[in-house]
Amino acid sequence: MTVPKKKTTIQLQFDPCFDQSKLAELAPHLPATYGVMNEMAPFRNGRWPTKIHCMTHGKIIQGRKRGAGHGYTFPGENGIWINPTMSVPGHWLVLVHENFHHAWPDATEEEINCKLVPEVYKRVFGTKLDPEWARSQGLGSPVPGVGDRSFCR
Numbered sequence: 001m002t003v004p005k006k007k008t009t010i011q012l013q014f015d016p017c018f019d020q021s022k023l024a025e026l027a028p029h030l031p032a033t034y035g036v037m038n039e040m041a042p043f044r045n046g047r048w049p050t051k052i053h054c055m056t057h058g059k060i061i062q063g064r065k066r067g068a069g070h071g072y073t074f075p076g077e078n079g080i081w082i083n084p085t086m087s088v089p090g091h092w093l094v095l096v097h098e099n100f101h102h103a104w105p106d107a108t109e110e111e112i113n114c115k116l117v118p119e120v121y122k123r124v125f126g127t128k129l130d131p132e133w134a135r136s137q138g139l140g141s142p143v144p145g146v147g148d149r150s151f152c153r
Contacts, residue, residue, distance in 0.1 A: 013051050014052045017084050018054060022091060025088045026088050036123045040103075049079055049099065052079075053079055053082070054084040055081045070090065072098065073099075075105040080098040080099065082095065087137055113139055
């Protein structure tokens, strides 16, 4: 794994409903991740949401009807909601995706899922993000044409 030279420290507050072993596996990747996000969106001045909340079961089901159910956020607020049942890679992918809604509130799902998140992934993990694998982990729609969710090829 390669990481950018510039790393960033950020204090995230995850709700207690997240699996602590998954968070422990996720944590080592976060400094490099935020370092890359800061380079890509320097106008954020390192200001990213710090409160990570668990989506309720109802919100997950509601989101799945639109081809989603993995996470959501409201730009301008200090919070991101993530489905706590996802894998560690799913948490990482959705965390980056939702943060980018704060950086570019007008960006489409396709722009975020097919261009921005893969760029962060490549720079943090040193390999190209496979769209099929990313979909299996919760990034975007699992099938084309479901709601307004993007489907990267």
